[in-house]
Structures are given as C-alpha cells and as structure tokens.
Amino acid sequence: MLHLDDDYSEEEKELPLYKTDKFDVYKLDFTERKWEELDSLGEYCMFLGSNTSVSLLPSNYSGGLRKNCIYFTDDFRFGYRGNGIPGGSDMEVFDLEDKTIRSITK
Numbered sequence: 001m002l003h004l005d006d007d008y009s010e011e012e013k014e015l016p017l018y019k020t021d022k023f024d025v026y027k028l029d030f031t032e033r034k035w036e037e038l039d040s041l042g043e044y045c046m047f048l049g050s051n052t053s054v055s056l057l058p059s060n061y062s063g064g065l066r067k068n069c070i071y072f073t074d075d076f077r078f079g080y081r082g083n084g085i086p087g088g089s090d091m092e093v094f095d096l097e098d099k100t101i102r103s104i105t106k
Contacts, residue, residue: 020101023070023094040096041068048072070094071104 026035045065046055049072058065065071073091093102 020072020092020094022099023072023096025070025096041070043067046070066093066095068096070096 025038025041027038028034029036041055043057043059044055045058045067046069047053048070056065058067071093091104093104094100095102
C-alpha cells in the first residue's frame with residue numbers, strides 16, 4: 001500500500017499523482033495480424049474511457065466535436081477513494097494534429 005503521508009508534502013497530495021500527456025494510436029491490420037501506428041484519425045474523433053471506447057464522425061453531430069481528436073476521461077475514481085492517492089480526474093481532449101491537450105470545455 002502506498003502511504004502518501006510519508007512520501008509527499010500536503011501541497012503535492014492536492015495534485016493528481018499522474019496526468020495524461022499523450023496518446024499513441026494504433027490500428028490492427030487483420031490480414032497481416034499486426035498493429036500499425038496512426039498519425040491521424042482523419043475525419044473521425046474518438047471517445048475513450050475505462051468502461052468503453054467509440055469512434056464517430058463529428059460531421060454527423062451538431063455541436064463542438066472536432067475531427068482528429070481523442071476525447072478522454074479517467075473515470076476510475078473508486079480505485080482512489082479512501083486511500084489518499086490523487087488521480088482519476090482527467091477529462092480532456094487530445095488533438096492528434098498538434099499533439100496538445102485541452103480542456104473539454106474549450
């Protein structure tokens with residue numbers, strides 16, 4: 001068990017213990033039975049979470065969805081409850097074009 005009291009200051013405990021900073025995207029070539037790295041999702045965007053993942057065309061939906069982006073969340077809050085480990089609060093958008101992460105509200 002990790003005891004943050006011994007390892008971290010009070011200020012550090014308020015920060016997430018980890019933070020998403022990039023994504024590596026692959027697709028499976030079923031014929032060759034190997035993974036191929038992708039630089040782009042093209043016209044698609046992707047939603048990732050601990051319980052499901054889906055890709056769709058933003059052009060089929062009205063609203064602020066952007067192509068070539070990954071909307072992600074770390075919604076595994078139950079694993080951190082009661083043990084004092086910061087984390088489980090990522091909910092942002094990764095843009096594959098410029099490799100930046102933005103707030104989901106912008």
